[in-house]
Amino acid sequence: MNRIEAHQVLVTLDSLRWDVFEATDLPFLKSFPYAKAHAHGSYTLPSHISMFIGKLPWVPDGSMGQQWRVKVNNVKHNEAKYRVPGRTIKHGFSRLGLPPLGSAGVMWFAPDVPTTAALLDGFEGFFFSSPFIDLQGGAPKQVDWMIRAVQEQARPCFVFLNLAETHSPYFSAAHGLRAEITDRDADACRQAQKASLCFCDQQLAKLFEGLRQVAPCEGVICADHGDCWGEDGYWGHGIVHEKVLDVPYVKVG
Ligand SMILES: [Zn+2]
Numbered sequence: 001m002n003r004i005e006a007h008q009v010l011v012t013l014d015s016l017r018w019d020v021f022e023a024t025d026l027p028f029l030k031s032f033p034y035a036k037a038h039a040h041g042s043y044t045l046p047s048h049i050s051m052f053i054g055k056l057p058w059v060p061d062g063s064m065g066q067q068w069r070v071k072v073n074n075v076k077h078n079e080a081k082y083r084v085p086g087r088t089i090k091h092g093f094s095r096l097g098l099p100p101l102g103s104a105g106v107m108w109f110a111p112d113v114p115t116t117a118a119l120l121d122g123f124e125g126f127f128f129s130s131p132f133i134d135l136q137g138g139a140p141k142q143v144d145w146m147i148r149a150v151q152e153q154a155r156p157c158f159v160f161l162n163l164a165e166t167h168s169p170y171f172s173a174a175h176g177l178r179a180e181i182t183d184r185d186a187d188a189c190r191q192a193q194k195a196s197l198c199f200c201d202q203q204l205a206k207l208f209e210g211l212r213q214v215a216p217c218e219g220v221i222c223a224d225h226g227d228c229w230g231e232d233g234y235w236g237h238g239i240v241h242e243k244v245l246d247v248p249y250v251k252v253g
Contacts, residue, residue, distance in 0.1 A: 018226060039244070052122075125149050143207045153214070216253065218252055220250065
């Protein structure tokens, strides 16, 4: 494979519903092609395990192509723009000279939780900051950390960012709205997730501006799963339901 000249970027907006994404004015995210996709997991852990081997949310008409896959010997059906060696795309890009850097905000990635080992495996630099723990934390601190980490590398990197603001409780200190699944109030959840998404849109514009000072960017911004807000009696995720499995998929570069 020729030398990779662009950052490979994967952003997950945790729990973001497709219908909220579709109905929201997003100057940054909607400057790229996007589509409704089908998540491979109904909650954070399986969905990210899948994404880390390059199996991203599936767009049924194939219009978004495949960005990455782990190379499997003699298997022809896993074609992708970048087929990389190793057990995850983190390990693969590391072998190809792109340091894997990660930052996350949901508790599945908290470094002091033993079950996170499968998700943190392979990162050469990792920063956890959750708005649920630190009101001034989450996206702003994660974006600042990532820009600094990439600028220190001064070369194309594999960049992974998981944002928690779109996860219940849908909250950011920047917009002040707050709602959570246990409130059983679908309208409040929708308004608060929408406000969080607008905030994330601004933060991602800042992230990409910083990354592009080092190298061009390409990759995917998506959700790992959605949430049910009372549809068919269900609330939250970890449920095989279309509101959980329908997610936005944004193709960058
Ligand atoms: Zn999640």
